[in-house]
Amino acid sequence: MTWTFSTDLAAYLAAARPAVAAQPVVNTLLLTIADALERRGPHAHGPGEPVFGWWTGADGAVAGAVLRTPPFPLVLGALPGEAVRALGGALAAEPLLAGVDAFNVRARDVPVLAPAWGAPSRVAEQSRLYRLAAPTAPDPFPRGRARPAAEGDLPLLREWNEAFARETGQPGAASEAALRDRISYGGILLWEDGGTPVSTAGFSRPIGSVSRVYPVYTPPGARGRGYAAGVTHAVGAAAYAAGAAEVLLFTDLDNPTSNGVYRRIGYVPVEDRVQLVRA
Secondary structure, three states: OEEEEEOOHHHHHHHHHHHHHOOOOOOHHHHHHHHHHHHHOOOOOOOOOOEEEEEEOOOOOEEEEEEEOOOOOEEEOOOOHHHHHHHHHHHHHOHHHOOOOEEEEEHHHHHHHHHHHOOOEEEEEEEEEEEEOOOOOOOOOOOOEEEEOOHHHHHHHHHHHHHHHHHHOOOOOOOHHHHHHHHHOOOEEEEEEOOEEEEEEEEOOOEOOEEEEEEEEOOHHHOOOOHHHHHHHHHHHHHHHOOOOEEEEEEEOOOHHHHHHHHHOOEEEEEEEEEEEEO
16 A cells, blocks of 8 residues: 655546546546646646645555645545555655645545644634535526626636635636636636626536536625525536536635525535645
8 A cells, every 4th residue: 555646647647537536526626626737737726846646555456646736735535544644654755745734635534634744733724515416596586697708708807816816815816728718618607787797606627527616706896696696506507518417616614605505506515625734
């Protein structure tokens, strides 16, 4: 049983993609991040060099994976308990993991990873993964309608993505290349009221018949009018139309408003994830 680490995306995909794709819901982050790197190059999520890892079990089969696109945390997918435990030791021994100081990890794995890390740690952020189980239109339904974003919307989309990154504390906003890529397959919707864009939501390309909604953003002056619920409901339908069999999204557990909105339009909890950082 062993961890293998590499900066070679092709090697990672050849070794780990089957195992990751076998659980596409809980591995949605690994799948969408790798897809972006494969389509737009190694710096799709930032200037740092990505690092990949995969766990080989006693039977010789790969049973899970991790990846990191600096400056973001190391993302752990679905892993056996022994792999999570062994990762703690690898952090001290593997040069490619020398800069890791934060993890995006399933909450269920924190009791194993935290002590194995060997460093004081704390939970800095908590999120919940939801899946769309029973699509339900918002009630009351907001004024306006959804439309696909187009090239002419890029300046507004850049502005709103940067605002979303600032408000959520993300280290980077979507690049113009990423936004253009999403527009190319109809992956960004704008909600308009009276012809004016007031909210937006996007969705990832279906991978393994799974698509994830992100981000959902309404500028401060337009909040409280149901626009986010309207555009999120519409983007779920668009993801289904694009070929998704499962539609997912993450919410910040510290935001009861968004959690309540998503439940009301048909989303149900799957699992929780946390960002574990050095204390």
